[in-house]
Amino acid sequence: GAGVSQTPSNKVTEKGKYVELRCDPISGHTALYWYRQSLGQGPEFLIYFQGTGAADDSGLPNDRFFAVRPEGSVSTLKIQRTERGDSAVYLCASSPGPVNEQYFGPGTRLTVT
Amino acid sequence: TQLLEQSPQFLSIQEGENLTVYCNSSSVFSSLQWYRQEPGEGPVLLVTVVTGGEVKKLKRLTFQFGDARKDSSLHITAAQPGDTGLYLCAGREGGTSYGKLTFGQGTILTVHP
Secondary structure, eight states: OOEEEEESSEEEEEEOEEEEEEEEOOOOOEEEEEEOOOSSSOOEEEEEEEEEEEEEEETTOOEEEEEEEETSEEEEEEEOOOOEEEEEEEEEEEEEEESSOOOOOEEEEEEEE | OOOEEEEOOOEEEEOOOOOEEEOOOOOOOOOOEEEOOOOOOOEEEEEEOOOOTTTTEEEEEEEOOTTTTEEEEESSSSOGGOEEEEEEEEEOOGGGGGTOOEOOOEEEEEEOO
């Protein structure tokens, strides 16, 4: 079956602009996660949804970052007033539930110029 | 926030050699996972260890969870060029943060033919 998909695969934006990153999880997976991976580092947790609600958003770095999952399936990560330090690969993962294996998408590479 | 320290960061070896990657924390994790990540892709789960002292084998890969559930190791026997990649350990916390994974910074392994 289809895995986790993320769009776009690459996004280049100017400092100060707004961006949206989309994640399509595996069908039927109730848990969805966003991570951020900087070059040469491991992924860093941002937020996790169980259904439509954010069960843990402790990893969001500041209020410029926001994520939604209105129907419990597709999720969008939104970044306002982008900064050069936001440049990274943003990974999305989904799982049948919070205790199950997480399946990762290929990521969106965000570059802020 | 619980932290995982992975070592070494870089490993460059010849085909046929053995190697060990270490993952250490001062905190206890409810479980620990090892992932492998290829360029342009998300991490893929290799194994999950749950019980202190647990040893799991996956072909030429041996994974061990420390007795106190604070550290883990990955040992590869007779490495092959196909083993080249980024290896990540990740710990799962308990309680309300159960869905969240904390990753180490990764070990970049290069196996030369």
